[in-house]
Amino acid sequence: MFPALLLFFKSFIMGLSVSAPPGPNAMLMINRTLRKGHFSGFMTGMGVAAADTIFAIIAGLGFSFIIGFINEEAFWIKLVAGLLVASIGLKLFFSNPVGDIRRRMREDTQGTPAQDFFSVFGLALTNPFSIFIFLAMFPGMNVSFTGPWYLIPLIIVTGIFTGASAWWLAFSYTVSRFSRTMRLRNVVVLTRFTGAFIIIIGIMVLLTLFISVRY
Numbered sequence: 001m002f003p004a005l006l007l008f009f010k011s012f013i014m015g016l017s018v019s020a021p022p023g024p025n026a027m028l029m030i031n032r033t034l035r036k037g038h039f040s041g042f043m044t045g046m047g048v049a050a051a052d053t054i055f056a057i058i059a060g061l062g063f064s065f066i067i068g069f070i071n072e073e074a075f076w077i078k079l080v081a082g083l084l085v086a087s088i089g090l091k092l093f094f095s096n097p098v099g100d101i102r103r104r105m106r107e108d109t110q111g112t113p114a115q116d117f118f119s120v121f122g123l124a125l126t127n128p129f130s131i132f133i134f135l136a137m138f139p140g141m142n143v144s145f146t147g148p149w150y151l152i153p154l155i156i157v158t159g160i161f162t163g164a165s166a167w168w169l170a171f172s173y174t175v176s177r178f179s180r181t182m183r184l185r186n187v188v189v190l191t192r193f194t195g196a197f198i199i200i201i202g203i204m205v206l207l208t209l210f211i212s213v214r215y
Helices: 002-019 024-036 038-061 064-072 074-093 097-106 113-125 130-140 151-179 184-214
Strands: none
Touching: 002 038, 002 130, 002 151, 024 038, 024 074, 024 113, 024 151, 024 184, 038 113, 038 130, 038 151, 074 113, 074 184
């Protein structure tokens, strides 16, 4: 029982660790929470958590052919990821957050949770390099795969998904609480900053293509 709890705890920490670093997905979650509400932000984070869990499964099961494919097609994967991230940043930068907030105040709807989930889930899947983070974390956390073949993977996957979900739930809730005291002007500034930040991330991803080709 205790080894299983320890394994779950280690997996939980890994889920938290992978989700916690700030990035374009986190900035997008913050913006959606401000514009659509807590549940929209949470579903956005759950899309990232689901993608990270899939990457953890690939890393844990050692799908060498998938990892090899990622290494071989790194150029095209980075190209698609950079273009997607930059396009999302542009759309966000030129959006009208005040109109969205006022529309939400007039209407009962907060958008489609499935759209919030799958839009970020698809975006997160274009960054499969999280697999290599898990490949490094498994031995770093001294995770043992010895045991019943059906139980160990279940505990690891459940722990990682639970840890990632807990992070996005707490993060989106905190943003939602602070959003009640924010003025519309601050929301506009944050939206512009978020869009610019995501655009820069996309451009940096694209620049790494030329740097890797040159050197």
